[in-house]
Amino acid sequence: MAKQKHDVVTFKVESSLAAILKKLPNKSAFIRNAILKSFENLCPLCQGSGILSIDQKEHWDRFKANHPLKKCSECESFYLECRAGRTG
Numbered sequence: 652m653a654k655q656k657h658d659v660v661t662f663k664v665e666s667s668l669a670a671i672l673k674k675l676p677n678k679s680a681f682i683r684n685a686i687l688k689s690f691e692n693l694c695p696l697c698q699g700s701g702i703l704s705i706d707q708k709e710h711w712d713r714f715k716a717n718h719p720l721k722k723c724s725e726c727e728s729f730y731l732e733c734r735a736g737r738t739g
Contacts, residue, residue, distance in 0.1 A: 672678045693699040696707055703711060717735040
């Protein structure tokens with residue numbers, strides 16, 4: 652079986668983050684795992700771009716009419732509250 656080829660990717664970080672990364676025994680594995688894990692937490696609408704297309708924005712505007720954005724009083728995280736089908 653042929654060995655999988657790896658590409659090298661570089662990126663800039665603040666000095667403080669670089670200092671922390673230097674202390675890790677295998678920073679490449681840590682960074683790979685962090686990136687892969689972050690894909691599990693992408694926004695389902697923008698897919699991590701941070702920007703909605705015009706069509707996505709129209710869908711979002713209709714959806715948020717019955718699903719307002721709320722802030723949890725305990726953990727302070729934002730979430731969507733479903734009000735569809737509610738009266739009052």
